Amino acid sequence: MEYKICTRCIMDNSSDPLITFDEQGVCCHCKAYDNAIADLPKTAEEKKIQFDKLVNEMKNAGRGKEFDCVLGISGGVDSAYLAYVAHNAGLRILAVHVDAGWNTDIAVDNIKKMCSKLKIELHTIVVDWPTMKELQRAYMFSGLPNIDVPQDHAFLAATIAYARKYNIKYMLNGSNFATEGILPSNYGYSALDFRCIADVYKKCGRGKLSLRKYPKMNLFEYAMVYMAKTRRINLLNYVEYSKTKAIEVLHHEFDWNYYGGKHFESRFTKFFQSYYLPKKFGYDKKRAHISSLIVGGELTREQGLVDMQDYSEYNEVQMLEDRDYILKKLDISLEEWEYIMSTPNKTEDDYRNNKRLVKLLVLAKEALHR
């Protein structure tokens, strides 16, 4: 196969087998990005108008209640900066942090420093480790690309549970088109589908497991509670958002420490996306992250190509250290690891799932939320 790389971003056909290009050599992800941002405000003035409108909506809905909005806070740059922006706009935030056993100390420390200085109420949910461990372990043996599903599902389910408990209508989300506009959908199946999670455990887990202590949510609850009663606001799409500037602000205001690449706040996620995905599937999230920054205007394509070759943030030695740490924590031997890496790759269709319903719900959600 002839190697091809997009002329606008740096997505290529070696990291994404399903990529297509037009006559100008621009890839399908750039096209999808342009479509997705078509309805969003472009200039600083337009953004400001929309931002103020959304903030007022949230304040009105929060009248007489304890909070205006709930925010899932991971310790990453996007959600931390979002908390800062929302706080400055006068919103009363309930911050929810889920600890699924992989958070780096730096990330946890960052969250605490920021929330305490801004007096943001922070609730931390520690997922029962023996349960989390067995689920995560089963995913390691599943042959699926997205083995971060047990963590992602718990994050979402716990945040939604808080929105319901405190009767909060608005959920702030750090998703944004400035830093994450490009991510091929084949890189991983949705974390929404609890039927798939349960079947992965049934086929790849170690015996019976009670999921009583795991924050979970079925699709009916997702539709009835999350989609019908709460509104998700991707507020960062309505400010001039730059990752570099956000890191500077957070560092200056809260003595915030940067821990490296995107999603490196979780040691598992860091290893999963930098080692497991590229080595086993050829998928490269770093390439997608850099491409997002290029189309978002933060990086030039030339600089992106240079950054792509820079491994100083996470080198092979650190990767192997993380591998050994993760394997030990999950009771997986090196022989088993070799089996995991050499066994045939699978997709969600190898497991029971609710794929069609998930697709429908995701489409409906995109239409409902801004």
Ligand SMILES: [Zn+2]
């Ligand atoms: Zn492209």
